Amino acid sequence: MNVLYQNTLSVIVILALVSCGGGEEDTKKNASNVIDVTPAVVLEIPIETTDELVSNTTFEFTSGFDLTLILPALDSPAVLHFVNICSDYTEVEKVYTINYDSCRLRTSFTTLKQSFILSLSAAETELIAQVWPIENNAIPINVFWSRIDNRDVWEIDINN
Amino acid sequence: MFKFRYYNHIFFFIFWLFCQASNASPFESCPSKAFLMQQAVAQLYGVNLVTGEYSLLSSDLGTNDKINAVGFNFHDNYIYGWGYEWGSIVRIGHDYQAEALAIEDNPGVNFFVGDVALSENAYYFYKKGENYGLYKVSLDEQTTDYLKTIKIIDGSTLNMAIFDFAFHPSNESLYTVDKNGQLFKIDSLSGSKSTLGNVGQTGTFGAVYFDVDGRFYISRNNDGYVFIIDVEATNPTAEFFAYGPSASQNDGARCAVAPVIDESVPATTDYGDAPDSFGTTLFSNGARHASSDNYLGNSISFEHTAKVYPSVDQDDGLVFLTPLIAGIDSLLQVQATGSGYLNVWGDWNRNGIFESNEKLISDRYMSDATEVFLVESPFDALSGFTWIRARLSSIPGIVSYGGVSDGEVEDYRILVTNPGNSQIQDTPFYIAFEDRWPEKGDYDMNDVVIEQNSSILLTENFEVKQIEFSGELKALGASYHSGFAIQLDNVLPTNVDPALVRFEINGVLQNISPIEGETEFLVIKITNDLESHITLTQSCEYYKTENNCTNSSFMNFSITVPFIVPIAIDTFPEAPYNPFIFGQPDMYHGDSFFHPGRSLEIHLKNKMPTSKADLTMFGIADDRSNGNATYQTSNGLPWALAINPGSSEEWKHPKERVDFLQAYPQFSEFVESNGNQSSTWFSQINSVSNKTYNF
Numbered sequence: 085m086n087v088l089y090q091n092t093l094s095v096i097v098i099l100a101l102v103s104c105g106g107g108e109e110d111t112k113k114n115a116s117n118v119i120d121v122t123p124a125v126v127l128e129i130p131i132e133t134t135d136e137l138v139s140n141t142t143f144e145f146t147s148g149f150d151l152t153l154i155l156p157a158l159d160s161p162a163v164l165h166f167v168n169i170c171s172d173y174t175e176v177e178k179v180y181t182i183n184y185d186s187c188r189l190r191t192s193f194t195t196l197k198q199s200f201i202l203s204l205s206a207a208e209t210e211l212i213a214q215v216w217p218i219e220n221n222a223i224p225i226n227v228f229w230s231r232i233d234n235r236d237v238w239e240i241d242i243n244n
Numbered sequence: 245m246f247k248f249r250y251y252n253h254i255f256f257f258i259f260w261l262f263c264q265a266s267n268a269s270p271f272e273s274c275p276s277k278a279f280l281m282q283q284a285v286a287q288l289y290g291v292n293l294v295t296g297e298y299s300l301l302s303s304d305l306g307t308n309d310k311i312n313a314v315g316f317n318f319h320d321n322y323i324y325g326w327g328y329e330w331g332s333i334v335r336i337g338h339d340y341q342a343e344a345l346a347i348e349d350n351p352g353v354n355f356f357v358g359d360v361a362l363s364e365n366a367y368y369f370y371k372k373g374e375n376y377g378l379y380k381v382s383l384d385e386q387t388t389d390y391l392k393t394i395k396i397i398d399g400s401t402l403n404m405a406i407f408d409f410a411f412h413p414s415n416e417s418l419y420t421v422d423k424n425g426q427l428f429k430i431d432s433l434s435g436s437k438s439t440l441g442n443v444g445q446t447g448t449f450g451a452v453y454f455d456v457d458g459r460f461y462i463s464r465n466n467d468g469y470v471f472i473i474d475v476e477a478t479n480p481t482a483e484f485f486a487y488g489p490s491a492s493q494n495d496g497a498r499c500a501v502a503p504v505i506d507e508s509v510p511a512t513t514d515y516g517d518a519p520d521s522f523g524t525t526l527f528s529n530g531a532r533h534a535s536s537d538n539y540l541g542n543s544i545s546f547e548h549t550a551k552v553y554p555s556v557d558q559d560d561g562l563v564f565l566t567p568l569i570a571g572i573d574s575l576l577q578v579q580a581t582g583s584g585y586l587n588v589w590g591d592w593n594r595n596g597i598f599e600s601n602e603k604l605i606s607d608r609y610m611s612d613a614t615e616v617f618l619v620e621s622p623f624d625a626l627s628g629f630t631w632i633r634a635r636l637s638s639i640p641g642i643v644s645y646g647g648v649s650d651g652e653v654e655d656y657r658i659l660v661t662n663p664g665n666s667q668i669q670d671t672p673f674y675i676a677f678e679d680r681w682p683e684k685g686d687y688d689m690n691d692v693v694i695e696q697n698s699s700i701l702l703t704e705n706f707e708v709k710q711i712e713f714s715g716e717l718k719a720l721g722a723s724y725h726s727g728f729a730i731q732l733d734n735v736l737p738t739n740v741d742p743a744l745v746r747f748e749i750n751g752v753l754q755n756i757s758p759i760e761g762e763t764e765f766l767v768i769k770i771t772n773d774l775e776s777h778i779t780l781t782q783s784c785e786y787y788k789t790e791n792n793c794t795n796s797s798f799m800n801f802s803i804t805v806p807f808i809v810p811i812a813i814d815t816f817p818e819a820p821y822n823p824f825i826f827g828q829p830d831m832y833h834g835d836s837f838f839h840p841g842r843s844l845e846i847h848l849k850n851k852m853p854t855s856k857a858d859l860t861m862f863g864i865a866d867d868r869s870n871g872n873a874t875y876q877t878s879n880g881l882p883w884a885l886a887i888n889p890g891s892s893e894e895w896k897h898p899k900e901r902v903d904f905l906q907a908y909p910q911f912s913e914f915v916e917s918n919g920n921q922s923s924t925w926f927s928q929i930n931s932v933s934n935k936t937y938n939f
Contacts, residue, residue: 133905134881137881138879138915139916141876142850145885145915146886147923148888166565172892183891184563189668207889207893216565218618
């Protein structure tokens with residue numbers, strides 16, 4: 085326990101002792117209660133500086149989430165299909181506008197099933213998979229993932 | 245003879261009296277725009293030399309004939325020229341009405357080559373042939389030779405097939421380009437000429453101008469092309485500058501002491517924002533467009549001077565729906581407001597220049613539409629990030645640089661991949677350092693803050709063939725000098741050919757290799773001294789950590805590292821990899837040691853130091869590194885954090901000397917729960933806004 089923590093605790097305990105009673109009589113009457121109340125006050129002490137923080141030796145202070153993404157094999161595709169997996173997008177009247185800088189994966193579908201592990205930020209709770217047929221006047225297929233119940237596997241199916 | 249001269253003087257006197265009766269006021273200032281006189285019945289246009297954009301100033305100059313040989317008089321702010329209707333000099337004021345001036349000893353023919361000097365208040369005009377030559381007329385009423393014609397040299401001695409000339413703003417000489425492209429310099433005192441060389445363009449250059457910096461502009465009648473010439477160059481050449489108005493008859497005038505950009509009025513020029521090697525600024529004859537109703541996307545911005553990467557515009561016309569895949573089709577969405585021809589270039593060989601054959605789209609006509617195009621980049625396009633430039637204009641066939649009178653230019657930094665490759669882009673990390681290691685310091689975690697983005701290219705066999713880092717220095721709240729590097733743990737440096745590594749700082753290709761030598765594992769050294777890349781403002785001690793201390797300087801980097809042998813994804817290190825700061829040689833870095841230099845490294849908690857770190861520093865002061873438990877205090881606190889807020893928002897670092905917990909109160913719960921609670925402690929909504937630095 086470092087010095088600052090000890091000092092802070094002492095000040096708070098003293099303040100608790102001084103402020104708990106309304107007067108001398110009450111103080112005496114509830115003398116034993118002062119001791120009882122103190123631990124509760126200590127528990128409510130908010131840690132105000134990093135000096136008071138203690139961390140596990142192995143904890144590396146990172147937060148995130150690993151998502152396994154599975155892309156299906158495309159059976160004899162007539163046209164190449166490409167997919168963007170992105171986290172930052174907006175929707176207005178079923179039109180999706182994507183910040184392509186937020187795409188975590190950009191790849192093509194192949195005749196083989198593919199699996200990728202995407203490391204997401206804890207703040208990235210929703211993803212869009214925008215699948216583009218590589219052809220003129222292409223119209224994308226949009227598929228969505230949401231981090232409900234820590235669902236950590238997302239299998240995209242566009243064959244149907 | 246005497247009789248003729250007598251009558252001539254009477255005529256001059258009556259003409260002078262007539263002219264005095266209609267004395268319009270001059271222009272209010274020396275304008276940045278050039279004047280262009282055109283048509284058989286004179287019409288006056290204003291031309292923005294930056295873009296070539298022009299507009300009719302007056303179609304009624306008070307004459308039914310031509311006016312030619314015009315020049316702007318810096319001494320009285322009038323335009324002077326030769327009025328064919330009167331066979332004499334005319335003066336044009338701000339009402340755009342020509343006033344004829346009678347001149348003594350009028351040569352008696354019309355002239356189409358003329359300009360007004362700067363070092364003296366005099367009009368010079370020229371016609372070739374032995375009966376004519378180079379003349380001057382004083383425009384200074386205080387001189388005894390006011391409006392008196394003086395012949396400087398005859399037109400057989402000074403014999404040139406020219407259509408206009410202009411005075412240099414500082415050396416008193418006239419410059420002109422003849423129809424064969426010969427550039428001449430004429431001494432205005434003697435009339436002697438010197439040939440400066442062939443500028444490589446031919447035609448009728450009916451309007452020529454100087455700007456205040458001595459750059460010479462020549463406008464070709466038949467196509468309106470404006471070229472720029474450095475008349476001081478050993479071999480001066482005419483470089484295409486802007487698409488201007490064409491005309492069968494053309495004559496130009498300009499106030500030579502005016503800059504071409506008038507910053508006293510709102511900006512009307514759109515520029516790109518790619519690194520300047522691509523031609524972005526006006527100085528580099530960059531791509532630029534005058535304001536108009538046709539542009540890319542939903543909006544367009546205007547600037548007096550170009551922003552250059554890493555300072556960028558908000559472009560919105562193009563969306564790369566897929567990366568550009570070398571040799572096969574990719575999808576590009578383009579939105580055009582208004583109509584025009586779309587041209588798109590790509591720097592396929594990544595040499596910092598858009599070559600004329602590096603085209604992705606050529607003259608695709610669009611009109612108020614959003615279209616998805618199939619585009620094919622060449623099979624030999626180098627993989628990695630490169631620059632794309634798109635220009636929309638009503639003029640077809642434009643090049644990647646120079647001015648255009650309408651439309652817009654947008655520049656994009658875009659990934660090029662190979663067929664079968666996948667791009668995995670790591671979530672952005674903000675790497676925040678406390679640089680007082682091994683002392684704990686004030687724990688404001690803003691001594692060095694770097695935004696670090698990374699992406700890997702995977703082969704179809706799920707092997708990493710290339711990694712790309714890019715990032716930006718976000719804060720430097722340190723008095724110690726530190727370098728910044730990233731180690732790829734367990735990746736051998738011998739698996740990289742340094743010659744194939746591409747390294748840019750602030751968009752400028754670096755000549756030095758970022759691959760550090762003599763290390764056990766691959767170390768990518770971005771800089772030896774972060775502070776050397778930024779300029780602190782006068783009243784600020786640190787970079788972007790104090791109140792009211794904004795700073796317009798940037799430090800931005802980009803590195804592409806291809807691997808000789810692709811590395812299986814399962815064995816490749818994970819983001820944020822192993823970024824670290826290190827000490828500068830011969831510099832103070834705390835009281836724990838004397839000038840530790842490169843051997844002092846500060847890493848994220850439990851990351852391995854490089855083979856260049858001095859491990860004897862472990863355990864000093866507050867450091868309690870032990871085995872694999874590195875860079876942590878006795879409380880397990882680190883000297884560096886890797887924060888990944890996602891792509892939707894930036895992470896805001898604490899202000900100077902603000903304890904980290906004061907800025908991010910939920911951090912304590914996150915730490916004490918080993919990351920199981922308050923996992924989004926770093927988001928802006930969870931920060932104390934007056935404790936964090938606001939950009």
